[in-house]
Amino acid sequence: MVLLSNQDEVLSRDKDNEAQTEELKLGYRRCEYMLIYELTRYAILCSERDNQEKALELLRKAEVFYHDNKAQESLPPIPSGTRLSQLDDLNSESSKDMFTYVLFYLGQAYKIRGEKEKAVLYLHMVLRRQLEKGDYNNITWGADTAKMASVLMINVQAYQTARGMLVASTAVLSANPEEEKSSDHFRQTWADLGRAWVKFGVALLEASCDRLRDLEEQTKKAIKFEDKMTFTKHEKLSLEIGYEQEEYDTLLLIRELKFPSLDFAQFDESEMSGRFVRDFDEGRAVFLATQKWVNIAKEYYVIDEFATDYIDIITDYSESFKYLSFFEPGLDRQIKMHRRRINLLEELLAALNPKVYFDIFYHLLRDLAETYEKIYKLKVEEIKDRGESLRPKDKKLVKWLTDAADAHKRNLEVFEFDMKNPAKGFNQEYEKILLACILSIGRILGGICHDHPLHPNAIEYADDAKNYYQYFLDYLDRRPALRQDFRILYEGTLDMPELLDNQVKKIKHRLRMLNLA
Amino acid sequence: MTNIKVALRVRPLSQRETEANYPVVVAVENNSAFITDIRVPERPSADSRQRFRQFDFDHTFWFSNNGILGAASQHQVYTEMGPHLEKAILSGYNACLLAYGQSGTGKTFTMLGSKDEPGIIPRLCQSLWDKLKAKYPATGGKPGFSMEVSFLEIYREKVRDLLNPEKSLKLREHPQLGPHVQGLTRLEVTGEISLLNLLWEGERRRASGTTSSNRRSSRSHAIWTLYLTVHNNISHSHPDDVANNNASTSRRNQSRGSPARIITNQVHLVDLAGSEKADCTTAKSLLAEGADINRSLVALGNVISALAEKAQYIPYRDSALTWLLKDSIGGNASTSIIISKSLLFLLPTCQYEILCKINSRKIISNLLTLYHHIYVILPKAASPSSHCHAQTLNSLRFAQRARLVENTPKINLASATPSYSYGPYGYLSVMSAMELKKDITRLAKIIKTAQN
Numbered sequence: 001m002v003l004l005s006n007q008d009e010v011l012s013r014d015k016d017n018e019a020q021t022e023e024l025k026l027g028y029r030r031c032e033y034m035l036i037y038e039l040t041r042y043a044i045l046c047s048e049r050d051n052q053e054k055a056l057e058l059l060r061k062a063e064v065f066y067h068d069n070k071a072q073e074s075l076p077p078i079p080s081g082t083r084l085s086q087l088d089d090l091n092s093e094s095s096k097d098m099f100t101y102v103l104f105y106l107g108q109a110y111k112i113r114g115e116k117e118k119a120v121l122y123l124h125m126v127l128r129r130q131l132e133k134g135d136y137n138n139i140t141w142g143a144d145t146a147k148m149a150s151v152l153m154i155n156v157q158a159y160q161t162a163r164g165m166l167v168a169s170t171a172v173l174s175a176n177p178e179e180e181k182s183s184d185h186f187r188q189t190w191a192d193l194g195r196a197w198v199k200f201g202v203a204l205l206e207a208s209c210d211r212l213r214d215l216e217e218q219t220k221k222a223i224k225f226e227d228k229m230t231f232t233k234h235e236k237l238s239l240e241i242g243y244e245q246e247e248y249d250t251l252l253l254i255r256e257l258k259f260p261s262l263d264f265a266q267f268d269e270s271e272m273s274g275r276f277v278r279d280f281d282e283g284r285a286v287f288l289a290t291q292k293w294v295n296i297a298k299e300y301y302v303i304d305e306f307a308t309d310y311i312d313i314i315t316d317y318s319e320s321f322k323y324l325s326f327f328e329p330g331l332d333r334q335i336k337m338h339r340r341r342i343n344l345l346e347e348l349l350a351a352l353n354p355k356v357y358f359d360i361f362y363h364l365l366r367d368l369a370e371t372y373e374k375i376y377k378l379k380v381e382e383i384k385d386r387g388e389s390l391r392p393k394d395k396k397l398v399k400w401l402t403d404a405a406d407a408h409k410r411n412l413e414v415f416e417f418d419m420k421n422p423a424k425g426f427n428q429e430y431e432k433i434l435l436a437c438i439l440s441i442g443r444i445l446g447g448i449c450h451d452h453p454l455h456p457n458a459i460e461y462a463d464d465a466k467n468y469y470q471y472f473l474d475y476l477d478r479r480p481a482l483r484q485d486f487r488i489l490y491e492g493t494l495d496m497p498e499l500l501d502n503q504v505k506k507i508k509h510r511l512r513m514l515n516l517a
Numbered sequence: 518m519t520n521i522k523v524a525l526r527v528r529p530l531s532q533r534e535t536e537a538n539y540p541v542v543v544a545v546e547n548n549s550a551f552i553t554d555i556r557v558p559e560r561p562s563a564d565s566r567q568r569f570r571q572f573d574f575d576h577t578f579w580f581s582n583n584g585i586l587g588a589a590s591q592h593q594v595y596t597e598m599g600p601h602l603e604k605a606i607l608s609g610y611n612a613c614l615l616a617y618g619q620s621g622t623g624k625t626f627t628m629l630g631s632k633d634e635p636g637i638i639p640r641l642c643q644s645l646w647d648k649l650k651a652k653y654p655a656t657g658g659k660p661g662f663s664m665e666v667s668f669l670e671i672y673r674e675k676v677r678d679l680l681n682p683e684k685s686l687k688l689r690e691h692p693q694l695g696p697h698v699q700g701l702t703r704l705e706v707t708g709e710i711s712l713l714n715l716l717w718e719g720e721r722r723r724a725s726g727t728t729s730s731n732r733r734s735s736r737s738h739a740i741w742t743l744y745l746t747v748h749n750n751i752s753h754s755h756p757d758d759v760a761n762n763n764a765s766t767s768r769r770n771q772s773r774g775s776p777a778r779i780i781t782n783q784v785h786l787v788d789l790a791g792s793e794k795a796d797c798t799t800a801k802s803l804l805a806e807g808a809d810i811n812r813s814l815v816a817l818g819n820v821i822s823a824l825a826e827k828a829q830y831i832p833y834r835d836s837a838l839t840w841l842l843k844d845s846i847g848g849n850a851s852t853s854i855i856i857s858k859s860l861l862f863l864l865p866t867c868q869y870e871i872l873c874k875i876n877s878r879k880i881i882s883n884l885l886t887l888y889h890h891i892y893v894i895l896p897k898a899a900s901p902s903s904h905c906h907a908q909t910l911n912s913l914r915f916a917q918r919a920r921l922v923e924n925t926p927k928i929n930l931a932s933a934t935p936s937y938s939y940g941p942y943g944y945l946s947v948m949s950a951m952e953l954k955k956d957i958t959r960l961a962k963i964i965k966t967a968q969n
Contacts, residue, residue, distance in 0.1 A: 031960050031963050031964050031967075035960040035964065038953055038956055039957060042957060045953065304689070305691075306689075306690055307690040307691060310692075352693070353692060353694070356694070356695035357695075
């Protein structure tokens with residue numbers, strides 16, 4: 001720190017010299033700037049050495065110091081050429097930039113500490129300041145804002161804000177000059193933005209469904225922010241919180257996060273709205289927007305090169321069909337949506353190597369089984385609505401159910417299920433899920449012989465169901481601890497083999513009667 | 518069932534170290550290492566830290582100062598560690614051998630060695646070649662097995678093919694193959710000589726990117742992979758074969774006892790970068806994620822933590838290294854898949870002052886501790902401001918954090934940040950904490966005087 005040591009010398013040597021005292025006074029003021037800068041650098045070092053508390057403390061000090069000393073009037077400029085002209089006073093533009101960095105690091109520090117609410121507020125302020133200054137890179141700014149939106153999306157009540165962020169990100173990225181749009185970085189960021197939009201669309205549809213279903217556990221997914229927040233005087237200045245209160249409602253503050261300097265009216269209208277969906281038309285609008293972004297994301301994240309990302313996109317896409325179908329009044333169209341879903345999932349499963357992606361497989365197969373069953377239920381409903389009997393459609397209906405059971409069976413295959421060997425255990429992590437699969441197979445196949453007794457293979461399915469139930473019981477018999485967890489299901493299942501036997505007898509009897517008749 | 522062996526190898530003092538008369542703080546006896554913490558005073562008073570710590574290993578290899586009794590040569594190291602590895606490989610399992618340690622501790626010497634004193638890799642390759650030739654002889658003009666090799670380097674998250682450096686490689690994820698390096702050269706080995714030649718040639722290329730301040734090879738990870746394909750598996754009664762279950766195995770006949778099977782397995786031999794760079798800039802730094810001084814090593818630690826804690830999400834994708842070794846360090850599979858992989862962790866040469874903290878011999882926690890509790894105190898680290906001391910504490914704290922990793926859903930705010938890599942005046946100049954501290958006090962004093 002050559003400057004300062006020289007300054008000391010000057011101090012001691014020419015203390016009474018008027019002109020130099022003046023220069024010194026200005027110098028002192030500019031020391032303030034250096035102090036903030038150095039505090040920040042020291043904080044970074046502390047954080048590198050894992051002393052996060054100290055780092056935060058230093059940054060807070062810098063924040064306080066900045067606000068306390070900024071209020072003084074601007075200094076006259078120092079003639080260039082002197083050593084001190086390199087420094088600046090706290091009211092200048094470069095000070096503002098430096099303070100933006102301080103805010104950035106504060107946001108990081110809060111994030112590390114786990115105070116995500118404050119982190120969000122600070123980091124948003126940084127983005128806003130960057131925008132207002134006009135000093136930002138389109139691509140990185142867009143990427144950062146999209147990521148922030150993803151964070152906000154986890155809380156249902158912050159959806160509008162998240163949407164605002166996504167719109168801002170879209171606006172800024174679109175404003176990128178054409179030449180840059182062909183760069184890999186841009187293409188990836190644009191695709192990531194697409195994924196964020198898709199997730200938003202799906203989350204919005206899901207939340208809308210939950211809301212209308214009036215479920216008790218509507219907020220089961222929401223990781224809540226802290227309800228209330230308090231700020232020091234300086235923090236309020238940093239975050240430009242205009243009004244005084246004892247405590248602030250976190251969500252209100254988050255909802256107020258905007259980018260006033262950005263004009264994105266055109267994007268605002270064309271992108272999906274952030275309001276909850278109430279009927280099919282609104283749902284369709286959200287869906288179509290989601291679909292558009294899915295296609296954009298798929299352009300970059302092709303399956304051959306980014307398999308996991310592609311899987312993620314397709315999974316979200318298939319979910320959007322699921323939620324849209326909730327709003328669709330027509331049964332036949334609902335069925336169509338579910339069929340689209342099946343196509344997506346089957347296509348994906350066919351492309352993947354089960355050994356490499358087995359953990360994804362079991363999710364997909366479960367979704368698949370669920371969808372097949374759903375279609376079955378809808379078809380039955382459709383037929384009943386028309387007042388027809390189910391019998392003529394037996395084969396087709398049962399096909400849906402056997403497909404569902406097959407999906408569960410495929411799941412079991414991935415985990416090397418051996419019907420004849422209940423002693424062989426599954427990996428603990430998947431045990432419960434697989435047992436649930438087994439039970440589902442039993443239920444579905446058992447259901448066939450109950451609801452469609454005159455199907456040619458009804459007896460075969462009944463026997464199969466019995467085997468699965470028996471396996472379930474045997475498996476749990478050997479594992480008393482697990483049996484305890486499954487107690488209710490176990491007890492309910494105890495009677496099933498016998499019931500199925502009776503069912504089979506009934507069917508055989510009926511067939512005999514029909515043959516005799 | 519554990520397949521993980523932990524070994525410690527201590528290298529001899531260098532001439533500089535002997536001349537400077539540094540105290541020796543490591544003692545080895547019967548597969549245990551005893552480490553002295555020289556900072557802790559001898560008297561049993563206020564300081565609650567222990568002065569001596571004992572750590573147990575499966576193997577220890579000790580070099581004494583003058584190379585006398587008990588000194589472990591390359592041959593001896595291989596004799597103890599090799600057979601277990603060979604057996605696993607020849608049975609059809611995948612294997613992965615990683616060498617971890619600070620720069621200068623002898624990782625490369627242990628793994629590769631020199632032409633006169635070959636290390637584990639050349640010995641293993643030679644031995645495998647000989648054994649495979651004997652076990653699966655050529656029949657009807659067709660070879661009984663084939664061996665291919667690839668050699669790549671990960672430096673600052675970029676992958677370079679050491680068998681063909683002009684090629685640029687990309688990390689891709691294929692739906693059938695999983696994560697792999699697109700365009701990686703795989704050369705067929707025709708004899709043990711060509712195998713070793715490829716090895717030395719690749720290693721030479723690795724070192725060729727040296728900068729003046731740091732040997733590039735000490736900052737890059739090198740992965741040498743053997744791909745073995747056995748065309749005729751005559752021994753169908755081997756019990757382990759049934760459990761053979763890995764991502765890249767292609768089995769035509771799955772039934773037990775089938776006379777003709779094609780088994781492929783991979784052996785990854787990894788010489789990691791010097792670990793002294795790994796502890797800084799962990800995920801919890803104020804600096805943005807762009808600064809990946811040694812992201813791969815840090816990510817590896819994170820993956821192991823996650824596996825040990827049985828976390829729902831294992832962050833394989835955080836770095837190139839963990840992404841590529843995903844199927845070798847898998848832990849979220851069913852038991853059979855884990856068994857089929859044989860992981861061998863070798864802690865090679867440590868400097869005499871290395872403090873290794875390995876608490877127990879439980880499978881994954883061994884991995885964990887190996888990765889995160891190793892740190893070095895150099896002689897001049899008496900002052901608290903030294904880089905190594907900080908790194909020491911970093912390792913400990915990271916280890917502590919890693920141990921406390923909880924399986925709770927966490928908001929991924931990690932990526933929701935504006936991208937500033939460096940401060941307002943460009944790259945942070947290297948100023949020590951002490952200097953900054955002094956400066957800050959001085960500035961504050963000046964300002965105070967001015968305000969009065």
